[in-house]
Amino acid sequence: VTASVQLVGVLLVFASLIAPAVATRAFGGWRRIVAAYLAGAAGYAAGLALSLCVDLPAGATVVCCLCLLALSGLAFFRRDTGELY
Amino acid sequence: MKLLLLVLLAIAAMPAAAALKVFATVPEWGALAREIGGRPGAGVHRHHGNAGSASRRRATLTDRAGAQRRSADRHRRRSGGRLAAGGAARIRQSAHPVRPARILRSGAACAMLECRRVSIAPTATCMPRQSAYPDRSAQRPEGRRGARAAHEAQLDPANAAAIDSGWRAFSRALANADQALGKRGGAAQGRGGHHPAQVLDLSVRLAGHARGGHAGAQARCRTLAGASRPSAPAGGEQSPAHGDPRRLQLGATRGVDVAKEAKVPIVVLPFTIGAPEAKDLDGAVRRHGAAAAGLGDMNLAGDSTRPAGGTFRRPDWWYSPPTCRWAWTVLRRGIIFIDLAMAQVAALGVIVAGLAHLDEWWGGMRLTQLAAASRPCGRAVLLTFCERRWPDIQEALIGLLFVFAAAAAILLLAGNPHGGEHLRDLLAGQILWTGTGARHAPRVAALSLSWPGCGSRVAALAKARLLRCCLPSR
Numbered sequence: 001v002t003a004s005v006q007l008v009g010v011l012l013v014f015a016s017l018i019a020p021a022v023a024t025r026a027f028g029g030w031r032r033i034v035a036a037y038l039a040g041a042a043g044y045a046a047g048l049a050l051s052l053c054v055d056l057p058a059g060a061t062v063v064c065c066l067c068l069l070a071l072s073g074l075a076f077f078r079r080d081t082g083e084l085y
Numbered sequence: 086m087k088l089l090l091l092v093l094l095a096i097a098a099m100p101a102a103a104a105l106k107v108f109a110t111v112p113e114w115g116a117l118a119r120e121i122g123g124r125p126g127a128g129v130h131r132h133h134g135n136a137g138s139a140s141r142r143r144a145t146l147t148d149r150a151g152a153q154r155r156s157a158d159r160h161r162r163r164s165g166g167r168l169a170a171g172g173a174a175r176i177r178q179s180a181h182p183v184r185p186a187r188i189l190r191s192g193a194a195c196a197m198l199e200c201r202r203v204s205i206a207p208t209a210t211c212m213p214r215q216s217a218y219p220d221r222s223a224q225r226p227e228g229r230r231g232a233r234a235a236h237e238a239q240l241d242p243a244n245a246a247a248i249d250s251g252w253r254a255f256s257r258a259l260a261n262a263d264q265a266l267g268k269r270g271g272a273a274q275g276r277g278g279h280h281p282a283q284v285l286d287l288s289v290r291l292a293g294h295a296r297g298g299h300a301g302a303q304a305r306c307r308t309l310a311g312a313s314r315p316s317a318p319a320g321g322e323q324s325p326a327h328g329d330p331r332r333l334q335l336g337a338t339r340g341v342d343v344a345k346e347a348k349v350p351i352v353v354l355p356f357t358i359g360a361p362e363a364k365d366l367d368g369a370v371r372r373h374g375a376a377a378a379g380l381g382d383m384n385l386a387g388d389s390t391r392p393a394g395g396t397f398r399r400p401d402w403w404y405s406p407p408t409c410r411w412a413w414t415v416l417r418r419g420i421i422f423i424d425l426a427m428a429q430v431a432a433l434g435v436i437v438a439g440l441a442h443l444d445e446w447w448g449g450m451r452l453t454q455l456a457a458a459s460r461p462c463g464r465a466v467l468l469t470f471c472e473r474r475w476p477d478i479q480e481a482l483i484g485l486l487f488v489f490a491a492a493a494a495i496l497l498l499a500g501n502p503h504g505g506e507h508l509r510d511l512l513a514g515q516i517l518w519t520g521t522g523a524r525h526a527p528r529v530a531a532l533s534l535s536w537p538g539c540g541s542r543v544a545a546l547a548k549a550r551l552l553r554c555c556l557p558s559r
Contacts (some may be wrong), residue, residue: 015488063492067485
């Protein structure tokens with residue numbers, strides 16, 4: 001984490017750590033891992049593509065994309081296990 | 086003056102009625118408290134949130150047995166005689182459960198510990214914790230139920246010891262109360278035919294299983310409800326009270342699935358309140374904040390069924406400046422970084438206002454301030470929604486909000502040649518040199534900091550309301 005902070009910055013590291021986990025909260029087990037990797041890759045791809053197209057700072061765009069991805073993942077996938085919480 | 090003295094003398098001459106006050110977050114545990122305390126009027130006042138643990142904020146406390154019964158009946162009727170999986174789902178929809186971490190964060194358990202420290206009364210708290218049972222290592226001989234029984238057999242002795250000591254303290258408190266009431270010994274044996282300690286032993290068991298989590302509670306519940314054969318007793322399970330018919334009776338009369346309720350944190354708060362202790366309790370409530378173990382959240386002050394003996398007052402922090410209350414609430418709920426996120430969002434608001442040239446319009450700085458202020462308000466609403474929806478990842482959402490606001494600020498200022506300086510100014514502003522545009526800022530700050538005599542009281546109330554909305558509710 002320390003090295004990556006020096007590499008890409010605090011915001012991006014934080015977003016990369018948290019956002020996929022939040023987005024794939026509905027899943028469990030290996031599915032969650034796969035989905036988290038996919039979500040992270042999608043966020044990075046979308047952010048980089050957007051920054052390339054609109055000429056924006058890449059890191060910040062990726063962070064925004066990851067955040068939006070996390071929120072949409074939360075909204076679309078519901079956990080339904082019948083548990084109380 | 087004479088009259089006053091007479092009244093004071095009369096008050097002093099009144100017998101110091103000791104009473105045990107039990108607060109439970111769910112009706113079932115209120116019922117348990119009733120079992121512990123015997124009949125009403127025996128010096129044990131029970132209060133419990135009648136809405137389950139749904140919203141401790143809105144829970145109206147009631148100690149009437151009728152209300153208890155009605156609530157239990159409604160519960161049972163709704164779930165078709167038993168709390169099956171469907172019942173659980175309905176609970177999930179209707180009542181937002183309070184999670185142990187949240188209770189811990191909201192100060193309930195902490196305050197209980199505080200209470201113990203100031204020696205108001207021994208307290209016992211039981212929090213369901215999955216970690217008490219080694220989930221992974223357990224075998225599953227006969228499906229899930231068998232696994233649960235296996236889990237139950239592996240109750241962590243350390244946890245069991247902690248629970249036992251807590252409830253022993255509880256039992257001591259009860260004994261003290263009984264003694265003070267002169268109902269110890271024969272009287273206690275006489276009513277209902279059981280000694281408090283016996284029932285306490287039982288409640289220790291229940292609490293232990295609740296603490297163990299779903300698994301143990303389920304197995305124990307089956308045992309309690311009079312299953313054909315009790316699940317394997319082992320480890321902390323063996324006790325003199327094992328096989329006591331009262332246990333079966335309790336399980337049967339309660340008629341609720343302990344397993345479902347055990348996932349709800351159980352907070353049973355025994356207080357011994359005599360004449361001098363009442364003052365102490367008040368002092369403690371004042372010292373340790375509203376908390377009073379989450380009692381401040383239980384609308385004790387405005388409740389009509391407020392206990393006559395206990396004098397719970399709205400704690401002093403209510404009258405403190407709004408900033409203090411904000412900070413207090415933030416600290417109490419353990420969401421420290423919401424401050425950071427809010428500040429970042431406010432900075433984003435300033436940037437947006439600057440981009441939209443709002444500061445050149447009417448009022449100059451004021452409109453920018455308004456924009457900066459409206460942003461966090463909107464975000465507060467959003468956070469409230471998120472928190473109700475996903476209460477357990479609240480910190481993650483706060484962090485994401487912060488990161489998003491920071492990144493959005495960078496993005497918005499990407500095309501601005503002075504963007505870097507602007508960002509830096511927003512991060513660590515000038516305190517020695519201020520521009521003409523910022524001349525209203527001190528006034529705004531003073532306005533928001535001062536408590537009486539300005540309109541910010543309304544805003545502060547709204548803010549507090551907003552924050553308190555973040556507590557889970559229906």
